[in-house]
Amino acid sequence: MVRAAPKTHHGFTLQHKTLLDRALDSLPLALLQHGRARPEGWDSEAFCTNLHNAYHGVHLGETFPLCEAQIGSIIRAFERGEVKDGLQSRIAKVLKQHIPNDFPELFARRWRALELDNAAIHDFTSIEQGTLSLELKHKFSKLPSQLPMFILRTWSNGWLTTFRMHEANAMPCVFGCDEEVDSLHHYLRCEALWALVYTCTNSNNSSLLQQSIEERCCIRNISPPNLMRLYSASATYHSLRKLHAELLENAVSSGDFTLFMRLLCST
Numbered sequence: 138m139v140r141a142a143p144k145t146h147h148g149f150t151l152q153h154k155t156l157l158d159r160a161l162d163s164l165p166l167a168l169l170q171h172g173r174a175r176p177e178g179w180d181s182e183a184f185c186t187n188l189h190n191a192y193h194g195v196h197l198g199e200t201f202p203l204c205e206a207q208i209g210s211i212i213r214a215f216e217r218g219e220v221k222d223g224l225q226s227r228i229a230k231v232l233k234q235h236i237p238n239d240f241p242e243l244f245a246r247r248w249r250a251l252e253l254d255n256a257a258i259h260d261f262t263s264i265e266q267g268t269l270s271l272e273l274k275h276k277f278s279k280l281p282s283q284l285p286m287f288i289l290r291t292w293s294n295g296w297l298t299t300f301r302m303h304e305a306n307a308m309p310c311v312f313g314c315d316e317e318v319d320s321l322h323h324y325l326r327c328e329a330l331w332a333l334v335y336t337c338t339n340s341n342n343s344s345l346l347q348q349s350i351e352e353r354c355c356i357r358n359i360s361p362p363n364l365m366r367l368y369s370a371s372a373t374y375h376s377l378r379k380l381h382a383e384l385l386e387n388a389v390s391s392g393d394f395t396l397f398m399r400l401l402c403s404t
């Protein structure tokens with residue numbers, strides 16, 4: 138919109154001013170506001186008003202208060218013919234620098250709910266390390282394309298467990314642990330699941346078996362092998378819920394997970 142206003146569209150300011158006049162003529166006194174170009178009954182601003190606002194940086198001041206002047210100066214330079222190409226990329230670059238990165242705060246909240254170590258959470262999300270998204274871009278770029286979504290889903294406590302979904306018949310641990318519930322909080326600690334993961338990913342080094350929950354969760358020692366193992370844990374859980382629902386239901390109701398675990402070990 139900010140690029141289109143100076144470059145693509147014309148005449149929107151005149152249209153916007155016409156609308157302002159119409160709004161002044163038609164609106165009851167109680168609804169009159171400075172700059173309101175929306176006659177009564179309209180749900181939102183007209184396209185010409187949005188273009189007018191974008192051109193003058195009206196909403197930039199509310200959404201991106203620190204880049205209003207920069208954007209305005211790029212648009213004026215374009216109008217003077219000093220920006221021949223790359224107008225959109227220049228504007229996007231300025232906006233991108235001012236988009237708040239909410240990921241560190243969001244993940245930190247979710248990780249605390251999963252009772253992960255506070256020091257590890259602080260180290261992983263600390264400002265000194267740069268933004269979380271930049272850290273991840275480098276690490277995720279070398280991995281299979283579907284993996285980042287699984288990892289982000291884990292970090293945001295997004296496994297589709299019956300505990301999280303508040304289902305009426307919340308299940309116990311689907312890997313057969315006594316008195317444990319079907320929740321991500323447990324699965325990060327579930328030795329039955331992680332024994333499967335280590336076996337299936339040929340992670341036979343005995344030191345790996347001593348990995349902390351934070352390492353399993355990849356907020357400490359984030360590395361391609363650790364990311365792959367977390368992906369395996371998530372994929373194992375979700376596949377068995379989806380593909381073997383009936384067998385799982387029988388195991389849960391009978392309390393006998395022997396057949397079920399045999400199936401998991403064979404796949």
Ligand SMILES: [Zn+2]
Nearest residue numbers: 310312314327
């Ligand atoms: Zn378990």
